[in-house]
Amino acid sequence: MSIVTEKLLPTLESQPAPSTIPLLDLKAQYLYLREEISRALQDVADSGTYVLGSRVREFEEAFAAHIGARHCVGVNSGTSALHLALITAGVGVGDEVITVPMTFVATTWAISYVGARPVLVDVDPVTYTMDVGQVERKITARTRAILPVHLYGQPADLAPLLEIGRRYGIPVIEDAAQAHDARYHGQGAGTLGFAGCFSFYPGKNLGAYGEAGAIVTDDDCVAARLRRLRDHAQGQRYHHDELGFNYRMDAFQGAVLGVKLRYLDAWTHARHRLAAGYRERLADLPLQLPTEACDLRHAWHLYVVLHPERDRLRCELEVLGISTGLHYPIPVHLQRAYSHLGYREGDFPVAERIARECLSLPLFPEMTAIQQDQVVAAVRTLLREDPV
Ligand SMILES: Cc1ncc(COP(=O)(O)O)c(C=O)c1O
Known part of the structure; x- marks a missing residue:
């Protein structure tokens, strides 16, 4: 029996089993918004326009205004957003794009879709975002873009990346899929580079x-091309000047997102309160807690702690009714799909350590104080002799 399990068993025997705390609770949010969402969906059904249309346009305008961008082009996924951003940045077959191994694999899928090669640099051991000190030595004559990822909602250190990009004439594309409402030096994440790409997958901060x-993007021509590309590259109906895609956002999603955007500020505040609660109450434990780098606003999409015995901790939290997540257990360079890149274990030690040790604790805006108390108590029970 593990030391942790020995500590856990008396707790389990003496207390009623706690209710399950999910990693996130989409149903709770839906119940809160039910009336508004139902009305918006009904409007779309009544309108007879089910793809793009006014609901999507209204959302695009509201989201652009919210984060401080000139244009927002709605598409059918974050992966498609990255794909089209790379095309409009001129990345193509045989080119190289610098990105990180610690991300969701969609970041590198998009690079592969355009026929380019992902060139990886490790992440910083404190912020977990692109280690900007490693970027310049990876630039070659084929480098066509730098693609930092705002991992877990923390913006990458964009100022030095933008400076490198300016010096070499290489666009910076932000993977802001996890960073709605995050800020870097006062500016909305996603708005600082050539283009910013967002995912509205249901579990995202804006889902x-x-x-x-x-x-x-702030560029009028790029925005116009993106609008054509997502819609089979049609400027005029049935006129296709280049290879296009069916990447259109559907009207139901536009309507849902339009309703939910009005709550994003409040939800981000709630995430900050919960992240501060974890920091205060877990700081003395043998865990590496996430940090918020100075002069930026974290979106706290995920609250990821590092622990050397992550798998055991995860199982024992599960027994105590606490669900956790792994973001991400295998870095991109060790995925079989990318074996052709020739990377080996040991090439990116920070990303590999995060993959081994990362554990995402429950954090969602509707999480109650009681639920957070339960998570904190369980983690403390498992990691300390004297739980409080
Ligand atoms: C960092 C990152 N990039 C890209 C994506 C892809 O977004 P989608 O799932 O909407 O295609 C995700 C989604 O999880 C992500 O987390």
Whole structure:
């Protein structure tokens, strides 16, 4: 029996089993918004326009205004957003794009879709975002974009990346799929580079009720091309000047997102309160807690702690009724799909350590104080002799 289990068993025997705390609770949020969402969906059904249309346009305008971008182009997923952003940045077959191994694999899928090669640099051991000190030495004559990921909702250190991009004439595309409402030096994450890509997958900080995503940009021509590309590259109906895609956002998702956007500020505040609660009450434990780098606003999409015995901790939290997540257990360079890149275990030690040790604790805006107390108590019970 493990030390942790020995400590846990008396607790389990002496207390009633706690209710399950989910990693996130989409149903709780839906119940709160039910009336508004139902009305918005009914409006779409009544309108007879089910793809793009006024609901999507209204959401695009509201989201662009919310984060401080000139244009927002709604698409059908974050993956499609990255794909189209890379195309409009001129990335193509044989090119290289610099990104990180610690991300959801969609970041590198998009690079592969355009026929380019992901060139990886490790992440920073404190912020878990792109280690900007490693970028310049990876630039070659084929480098066509730098693609930092705002992992877990924390913006990558964009100022030095933008400076490198300016010096070499290489666009920076932000993977802001996890960073709605995050800020970097006062500016909305996603708005600082050539383009910013968002996912509205249901579990995201701003989530649709299906698949959806968006690209934001300040460039009028890029926005116009993105609008054509997502719609079979039609400027004029049935006139296709280049290879296009069916990446359109559907009207139901536009309507849901339009309703939910009005709550995003309040939800981000709630996430901050919960993240501060974890920091205060877990700081003395043998865990590496996430930090918020100075002069930026974390979106706290995920609250990820590192622990050397992550798998055991995870199982024992599950026994105590606490669900957790792994973001992400296998870094991109060790995925079989990317074996052709020739990377080996040991190439990116920070990403590999995060993959081994990461554990996402429950954090969602509707999480109650009682639920957080339960998570904190369980973690403390498992990691300390004297739980409080
Ligand atoms: C960092 C990152 N990039 C891209 C994506 C892809 O977004 P989608 O699932 O909407 O295609 C995700 C989604 O999880 C993500 O977390």
